[in-house]
Amino acid sequence: MNASLLEIDGAQGEGGGQILRSALALSISTGRPFRIRNIRANRSKPGLLRQHATCVAAAAEVANARIAGGDPGSTELLFEPGSAREASTAASTLIEHSFAVGSAGGTGLVLQSILPALLALPAGPRLRVRVTGGTHNLAAPPFEFLEQSYLPAVHAMCAPRGEALRLRLERAGFYPAGGGEIVCDLPADYRLASATSAAPFQLHERGELREFRVRIRYAHLPESIASREASAVKRTLRYMRPEIPLSRNTIDCADSPGPGNAITIAVVSEHVTEVFSGFGQRGVRAERVVSQLCAQVAEYLQSDVPVGEYLADQLILPLVLGPGGSFTTGPLSSHTRTNIDVIRRFVDRSIECEPLETAAGGTPTRVRVTIGS
Numbered sequence: 266m267n268a269s270l271l272e273i274d275g276a277q278g279e280g281g282g283q284i285l286r287s288a289l290a291l292s293i294s295t296g297r298p299f300r301i302r303n304i305r306a307n308r309s310k311p312g313l314l315r316q317h318a319t320c321v322a323a324a325a326e327v328a329n330a331r332i333a334g335g336d337p338g339s340t341e342l343l344f345e346p347g348s349a350r351e352a353s354t355a356a357s358t359l360i361e362h363s364f365a366v367g368s369a370g371g372t373g374l375v376l377q378s379i380l381p382a383l384l385a386l387p388a389g390p391r392l393r394v395r396v397t398g399g400t401h402n403l404a405a406p407p408f409e410f411l412e413q414s415y416l417p418a419v420h421a422m423c424a425p426r427g428e429a430l431r432l433r434l435e436r437a438g439f440y441p442a443g444g445g446e447i448v449c450d451l452p453a454d455y456r457l458a459s460a461t462s463a464a465p466f467q468l469h470e471r472g473e474l475r476e477f478r479v480r481i482r483y484a485h486l487p488e489s490i491a492s493r494e495a496s497a498v499k500r501t502l503r504y505m506r507p508e509i510p511l512s513r514n515t516i517d518c519a520d521s522p523g524p525g526n527a528i529t530i531a532v533v534s535e536h537v538t539e540v541f542s543g544f545g546q547r548g549v550r551a552e553r554v555v556s557q558l559c560a561q562v563a564e565y566l567q568s569d570v571p572v573g574e575y576l577a578d579q580l581i582l583p584l585v586l587g588p589g590g591s592f593t594t595g596p597l598s599s600h601t602r603t604n605i606d607v608i609r610r611f612v613d614r615s616i617e618c619e620p621l622e623t624a625a626g627g628t629p630t631r632v633r634v635t636i637g638s
Contacts, residue, residue: 278603280307293382316370366398369443371405400445401527424458439525457587460636466590472535484521589636
């Protein structure tokens with residue numbers, strides 16, 4: 266056991282579930298136990314929802330931890346990590362972890378609760394993590410964000426960089442039915458690089474804008490909805506940037522347990538891919554959904570920063586546990602600032618957030634994580 270019990274107030278900052286998720290990953294990585302009170306105190310339904318309870322269960326299994334208070338509805342949790350079983354297992358072995366949210370709660374959030382910690386463990390076996398629940402809903406990153414934006418950035422922080430993390434969507438799961446499934450495979454000995462074994466991660470420019478990659482998923486709904494969305498996306502993106510290639514893929518997710526509709530637009534640039542998402546809702550016209558989604562894309566393109574708000578929030582933890590480095594994003598959200606505060610409680614790392622002046626206006630932020638002196 267490393268150091269004394271760390272006390273965390275879950276009502277600090279934005280007071281949401283990211284405080285818990287980051288604390289779990291950091292506790293596994295550092296071996297430091299923690300107690301968190303007032304979990305999700307600033308949300309309309311405080312305490313652990315099913316997806317948060319699944320994050321706790323997943324972290325406990327990975328870390329062989331002792332927990333108290335990890336049930337749905339709990340507002341307090343004690344987490345005492347043991348020794349991670351993967352660290353002493355032969356590289357030829359495949360270790361599988363399976364976790365079920367039991368609702369439409371975000372499968373990606375569960376994965377992000379343990380993936381940075383798994384990547385920070387000593388070199389070891391092949392790992393497979395399977396999570397069932399929601400893959401496309403309003404309150405969590407969709408599969409496409411994890412696949413095309415988050416994981417490629419994490420891959421750039423890992424060593425060796427040959428065989429990458431693999432993420433696949435076995436089945437889409439929409440709100441409220443859930444029932445989707447994602448599977449993440451980690452190659453043997455695939456771990457975050459250290460500050461002594463790799464150059465710091467750097468992401469300050471997008472580079473050339475290469476493609477708009479659109480996916481429209483629908484389940485148990487008229488195909489005409491997806492067709493109208495496809496036409497509206499093409500029309501809007503062509504108006505915004507007629508010179509940029511556009512690919513579209515419409516997918517009938519007939520094996521999904523319940524109805525749903527999700528649109529993702531990947532803005533593919535030379536050095537980074539950012540993914541934006543919109544979701545069909547009862548009583549909201551398809552064209553309205555597309556309009557709101559494309560407004561997010563337009564705002565990102567106008568900002569000229571490579572890292573969007575949600576990716577910025579997710580990059581800091583693997584940077585702290587890995588090689589360190591820096592990236593440029595927009596003004597930091599309350600969510601990201603709270604995440605940084607939690608990280609600082611667990612590790613002695615320099616995390617600097619420097620506002621930048623630009624000729625075009627706006628206030629980009631450079632986030633720098635320094636490992637060691």
